[in-house]
Amino acid sequence: MSNQSKLLLFASIIGTLLAIYSIMDSNKNFSSLPSDVVATVNDKIIPSERYQTVIQLIENDKRDGLTEIDRKMALERIIEEELLVQYAYQNGFLEADDLLRKSIVRSVVDSIVEQSISVLPEKEILRDFYQDNLPVFTLDEQYRIVILSSQDRSDITAAKQIWQQSYDIQKLENEIESIRQLEIPSGFISKLRLGTLIGPLLREVVLSIRIGETSKPIETIYGYSIVTLIDKKNKIVPEYSEIQEVVLQEFRRRQREDILDELLIDLKRQSDININNSLSD
Structure with a gap:
């Protein structure tokens, strides 16, 4: 990446917050600028701190020391950025462009919050x-389950007997064509997610049976279903x-x-x- 590209990148890192703030901060026609002001653009102050931040970023990225050309280019890019921001402000871009407004809001929020929480709490x-x-840090109960369904009540009743003998899905589906396994994660599911994944009725069935137990057939939106609780993890407080x-x-x-x-x-x-x-x- 060229030095000019780096300067453009580093200048933009300073953020929208300082740019917008500088629009609102007026300088009353300094005949000679004080030490904390590096420049003014249309009577808008560019603080020396902002300039020094850019210089520091450039210096950290360079193997050799900064040259006078580097310093002039850094200030030039800051001034150009200020001019573009003022142009956007004066021509109503901030009001017209929702994405730009949201970007500014995010920058303001992130800047204020990061400064406020930068200190590690005791x-x-x-x-x-x-x-x-x-309760926030407690790991809820988790369940591994299998749910089988059929539109035919007699098929699901017969399927329960075959299923409990081998727990072989492939064999069961080969013997009873109407049987379908509900597509849910094969691993553990938290108690909180159960209702979202399988609905409140089946969730209550899961909570009512023991490990290794298969429920009786119940009527559901899938037809008739049986639930097997394969395994369960109890609540853990780390x-x-x-x-x-x-x-x-x-x-x-x-x-x-x-x-x-x-x-x-x-x-x-x-x-x-x-x-x-x-x-x-």
Whole structure:
């Protein structure tokens, strides 16, 4: 990748947040710029911190030291980016392009949240969070099942006897043509997913039988069905030491939601929002 391409890439990494913020931040015609301002574009401040960030990114990617040409090119790319952002803002691109608006929102959210949760919480805080939210980290019961169905009640009754002798699906289907096995995962299925996969009626049947047991024929949307519970895993509460990373991720997810909620509440409080109630009736 050429130096020019790298500079374009690194300048864009600074993000939409700083670009949009700079649009709103005015400079009152500096005759000489202060040390924390590297340039102004149409009276919009480009902070020195932004320039130094770009320079640092370029420097980290170069084996040799930065040249004066590199520094000038970095500043030129930042100014060009600012001009393009101002052009987009002035010509209504932000209002007209939904994808662009969503991209800006994501950038703002990610930037604010990442800055707020960059500090690793103390171990005691994470342990307390784990204890207070044990149901979240508990592994639910899991079941391995086979469900056989037929439109003919007498066929499913006969199939149950053959099935319990060998548990051979191929043999069963060869002997009774109307028998079909319900297509569900062959591995363990969590208790939570059972209802979604097989419906509430069959779910209750699964929960009512023991390992190795086959239910009596019941009428279902598939015709008539029998359920065999092949195996079951009981509920497991993992130790904190086993899932520290999972706990941390969940802690940060909750923290992210709290931060965003507080931010939006604060923004709404500071903003003048008018709603046409006649449209919401």
